[in-house]
Amino acid sequence: MATSSLEMQAIVMRLNGLRMPTSNGRCLLALAGLVAALAVSITAGAAAAPLPAAGGAVVSVSAVAQPWRDVHLSLSRAGRIEKILVHRGQTVAAGQVLAAESDRQQLVQQQVAALAARSTS
Known part of the structure; x- marks a missing residue:
């Protein structure tokens, strides 16, 4: 008697005291994931927008940008x-x-x- 992987998963989950999600449960799970992804993208977009300085003051910041990665090149032959x-x-x-x-x-x-x-x- 051949058992599919889905049936095996259901058996293992029953042995562990868990139930396989129903189609409604799967739909709810997918909807929750979609809402979470949307919330993350909205908050990331809001955090990226610059805020004006209080009272119209000028804010000066200095920084040094560093490359993400340095790569050293070597050529296989001499040339220009x-x-x-x-x-x-x-x-x-x-x-x-x-x-x-x-x-x-x-x-x-x-x-x-x-x-x-x-x-x-």
Whole structure:
């Protein structure tokens, strides 16, 4: 006799003195979760709004912003950076190209190889 995982869960819950939630119970549970998520988003939005200073006074604050994470780059070969494709402070994704390498050295190597091929023929 094969028993489904839902039936096994019901058996375990009965052994522990618990009942499986009915469809009304599941609906109430989902509704409670939705209300809790909505309450969190409303309070987060209210907390993010700046409050005016009392009496129209000017409030001055100084701070130092620190990066979330530093990453040190190492290149697999020597060369010159031709163009930087991102700006300071910009968020980048994993695998995103950050800079373009100059192809001058590669072009010189190709020309040398072409000249060498001509001289041997």
